[in-house]
Amino acid sequence: MSSAFLQTDNGHPASFDTDDATQPQSQTSPTRRSLVRCISPAVLNLERVFEQNRQRLQKKDGVPAPAAKVSDQASVPQTKGKPRLLLMGQRRSGKSSISSVVFHKLPPSETLFLESTARIQKDSLNSFMEFQVWDFPGQIDIFDNPNFTFDIDAIFGEIGALIWVIDAQDDYLESVARLNSTILNLQRGYPHINIEVFIHKVDGLSDDYKLDIQRDVTIRIQDELSDQGIENAPVNFHLTSIYDHSIFEAFSKVIQKLIPRLGQLEAMLTNLCRTCRFEKAYLFDVNTKIYIATDNTPEDMASYEICSDYVDVIIDFTEVYGSPEWKRSDEWRARLEGPPWLQTLENQVACEFAESGMVLADAQRPIMLREVDRFLALVAIMKEGSYDKMPQINMNVDVVVKGLIEFFEITKTKTGIAAVGGGTPGAVAVEGGGDGRL
Amino acid sequence: MSDFETTAAGGGSATAASATTMSSEPGTQAAQLKKVKKQKVLLMGKSGSGKSSMRSIIFSNYLARDTRRLGATIDIDLSHVKFLGNLTLNLWDCGGQEAFMENYLSQQRAHVFSNVGVLIYVFDIESRDVERDLATYVNIISALVQYSREAKVFVLIHKMDLVHPSTREQVFEERVSIVRRKTAEAVAIVRKQKPEYPASASVSEGSGMIPDIDLDMQLFATSIWDQSLYKAWASIIHDLVPNLGVIETQLASLGVAIDADEILLFERTSFLVVSKWTSPEGETNPWGDRFERMSNILKAWKHTCSKFTGTPRNAEQFSDFEYKMGPNFSMFVTKFTTNTYILVCMPPGEARFNSAKLNVAAARPWFKFLDGPVVAPASAGGTPREGTGSGGGGQLHQQHPQEYGI
Known part of the structure; x- marks a missing residue:
């Protein structure tokens, strides 16, 4: 029900399509491996080289792209198109808690009762992009397991990002050592994989101490890697906790790296911010409250927090007053469509999507929200005093939203290359609409 | 717009x-x-049952998790809560430790229980010694009936979040019936002790029989972790608003x-x-x-x-x-x-x-x-x-x- 407010026609399933979520679970890893094994080693190798080349080219562009997309097309149509996030780390470091909180909306306090994960837990997440989230049990080392050999290719073949979770409140030396060996192993075969290190459970630690830990971990990993002759490995560090917004922020950054043509999206938002005098704009995935793009002004945790809580407020209101369970009677509708209006309710509204605005008491800084599609919402903090310009702003936002929808249509159906062509008309429309009206 | x-x-x-x-x-x-007068609101219950926590959440905008920082209330914490501008709630947050309780019931009895508009009694659902809680409750109720006949009583069965959701309703129902029975008993005892009534009490001593003391009582299941707290307090406030x-x-x-x-x-x-x-x-x-x-x-x-x-x-x-x-x-x-x-x-x-x-x-x-x-x-x-x-x-x-x- 969490996604209720985005359902323009009632009855779309909520964030986690349960069928979808369970299916990959029942599909055990052996079947998956057998699929991949059909491919000859030569093809695999070819694919890898291709992938690396592409990656290098795209780095020049400055636009990260999903590692999975092209390799999928080249080979495995069955598991196509879903970037994969792998959650790894020592046992009890908080991997399952993270995935429950972020993807299943479990209240953080209830993660205490989670059982330890015994086998790879696979979830698929239906949103603007389809993701798979694989939660690995901490006690298994996939590269060095005497009892059970993992098909490394099946696991890392179409990976989007590897998330390594380190418990900051515990002795992390062993975890760092394991991470090092994992990176080394991966660097040989899959150098393009983004490695995201979550230094986790930092709530309650002082700011200084947090940074000390981050510095220590960074140095340990970089030293080890440069000893092995690997420079500039794609390793990123995030300080996270499930008790505040930092985990969502970190996930946002991870997922943004997997979005094709992110630069285009950001340009659209930046443009919108300029024309409408927004301080900060976010494009939210409503179910997970991960933001998939923002404008190019500096990161600001506080504005992310308030925007994400705003989405929460809207969801809650929608659930109470807009849920499909509250069916309005026919007489109600008849009365409202009768005189003096004499129009259907649909024609009486200005915008068929959810839109909302809020004026904060201090400095009159308004916040606005606009639904984009079933999964996404645009949330922005406006500059003070611009609330009386709402109609113009709404028009501009309308144009941008149309552009965004177009953008996602194109990136969803076709490959990343086609998106280049598709992104531009949207952006042009933005500029046209924005300049013309303000 | x-x-x-x-x-x-x-x-x-x-x-x-x-x-x-x-x-x-x-x-x-x-x-x-109407002319607005100060309402005395007593907040009572066993030590650690969550009285000060809920007060802080409702009136001081604490977050639920912030209430962990609150220490034990010593004696009576008097606060005048401004509500709706013209209504001042005279909130008496009474520390719940035994020693204080005895004090309220003996030396300070008249001071505490006279002129009460509302009594809010908080039960901790997790309490180990239910019998004892109920005994204290009965004492409080009798003191209340003795000094402030008109007072309304709200009983909050608190910390319901600790009960498994499936059994919550049942546990609450059971507790409600016990509390109602005990209340009736307490009232009955007071009735028997009629001659001991102090003159100040607003009981018609002239009439041979005391009219049915139908204590105006409402019970709520509450928890600071969800909205149930707001439901209980909204109805408490509802009766006080002029x-x-x-x-x-x-x-x-x-x-x-x-x-x-x-x-x-x-x-x-x-x-x-x-x-x-x-x-x-x-x-x-x-x-x-x-x-x-x-x-x-x-x-x-x-x-x-x-x-x-x-x-x-x-x-x-x-x-x-x-x-x-x-x-x-x-x-x-x-x-x-x-x-x-x-x-x-x-x-x-x-x-x-x-x-x-x-x-x-x-x-x-x-x-x-x-x-x-x-x-x-x-x-x-x-x-x-x-x-x-x-x-x-x-x-x-x-x-x-x-x-x-x-």
């Missing part, structure tokens, strides 16, 4: 202007306004005039629902707990805002909120009078929404009496703005607040 800020300003000036010209009709309402009848009739006529489905009136700091009106269509909403849920949502939002703006928790955080969900519904929350916020949920439609906002702004003077002791509600708040109706809303202004408050 474009010119909200200007209309808000307009509403303010209209209020000021019309305050001088009082019509005769609202004058009769002014006569109904002139409730006036508020309700005026809210109803406002609701009918603007075609709303539901109107909620919140107190400014606590966001407790002071009054509500629901249209027949609104009654079909399956969410029975929506009122306390709204309190909870808005309170949480307020907290987020204070973090963002860096202003104190108790300060005012937002002035206006609107949400139009396409052809499903529209709603807005806005600052209404100085001490209240109003939430209106209404059918979709741009023109309807705009005129409703204007009408709500125009209705402000009618609720002015919520703010101060007997400022008579003034009339004709809407008239100055009849002409300023924006765009699409203009022609709909015929249903204007002139009709209110009849």
Whole structure:
């Protein structure tokens, strides 16, 4: 029900399509491996080289792209198109808690009762992009397991990002050592994989101490890697906790790296911010409250927090007053469509999507929200005093939203290359609409 | 909706202007306004049952998790909570340790239990020694009946979050029947001890039999971690608010005039629902707990805002909120009078929404009496703005607040 407010026609399933979520679970890893094994080693190798080349080219562009997309097309149509996030780390470091909180909306306090994960837990997440989230049990080392050999290719073949979770409140030396060996192993075969290190459970630690830990971990990993002759490995560090917004922020950054043509999206938002005098704009995935793009002004945790809580407020209101369970009677509708209006309710509204605005008491800084599609919402903090310009702003936002929808249509159906062509008309429309009206 | 800020300003000036010209009709309402007296509210229960925690959440805008920092209350923590401007709750948060309890029941008995408006007794559902809790409760009730016959009693079965959801209702029902039985026993004991009544007690000693002491008692299952707390406190507050009848009739006529489905009136700091009106269509909403849920949502939002703006928790955080969900519904929350916020949920439609906002702004003077002791509600708040109706809303202004408050 969490996604209720985005359902323009009632009855779309909520964030986690349960069928979808369970299916990959029942599909055990052996079947998956057998699929991949059909491919000859030569093809695999070819694919890898291709992938690396592409990656290098795209780095020049400055636009990260999903590692999975092209390799999928080249080979495995069955598991196509879903970037994969792998959650790894020592046992009890908080991997399952993270995935429950972020993807299943479990209240953080209830993660205490989670059982330890015994086998790879696979979830698929239906949103603007389809993701798979694989939660690995901490006690298994996939590269060095005497009892059970993992098909490394099946696991890392179409990976989007590897998330390594380190418990900051515990002795992390062993975890760092394991991470090092994992990176080394991966660097040989899959150098393009983004490695995201979550230094986790930092709530309650002082700011200084947090940074000390981050510095220590960074140095340990970089030293080890440069000893092995690997420079500039794609390793990123995030300080996270499930008790505040930092985990969502970190996930946002991870997922943004997997979005094709992110630069285009950001340009659209930046443009919108300029024309409408927004301080900060976010494009939210409503179910997970991960933001998939923002404008190019500096990161600001506080504005992310308030925007994400705003989405929460809207969801809650929608659930109470807009849920499909509250069916309005026919007489109600008849009365409202009768005189003096004499129009259907649909024609009486200005915008068929959810839109909302809020004026904060201090400095009159308004916040606005606009639904984009079933999964996404645009949330922005406006500059003070611009609330009386709402109609113009709404028009501009309308144009941008149309552009965004177009953008996602194109990136969803076709490959990343086609998106280049598709992104531009949207952006042009933005500029046209924005300049013309303000 | 474009010119909200200007209309808000307009509403303010209209209020000021019309305050001088009082019509005769609202004058009769002014006569109904009662004189407000200080209400003594006792908050009692075993030590550690969560009395101070809930008080902090409701009246001091604490987050649930912040209450861990609270220490034990020593003796009686007296606080005067301003509510709705003119109503001061004289809140006595009584430390629950045994020694204090004995003290209340012996030396301070008359001091504590006389002149009580409301007793809120908190039971900890997780308590190990239920018998003992009940014994203390019986003592308290007898002291209360002895000194303040008129007092209302609210029993909160607290920390319900610790009970498994599936058994919650059953556990609560069981506890309710025990508490009711014990209350009846306590009352019966007092009745027998009739000769010992102190003269100060307002019991008619002349009449041979004491009229049935039907203690006005309500029980609630609560937890600081969800909205159940707001439900309990909203009904506690509900009985203390003066002139409730006036508020309700005026809210109803406002609701009918603007075609709303539901109107909620919140107190400014606590966001407790002071009054509500629901249209027949609104009654079909399956969410029975929506009122306390709204309190909870808005309170949480307020907290987020204070973090963002860096202003104190108790300060005012937002002035206006609107949400139009396409052809499903529209709603807005806005600052209404100085001490209240109003939430209106209404059918979709741009023109309807705009005129409703204007009408709500125009209705402000009618609720002015919520703010101060007997400022008579003034009339004709809407008239100055009849002409300023924006765009699409203009022609709909015929249903204007002139009709209110009849």
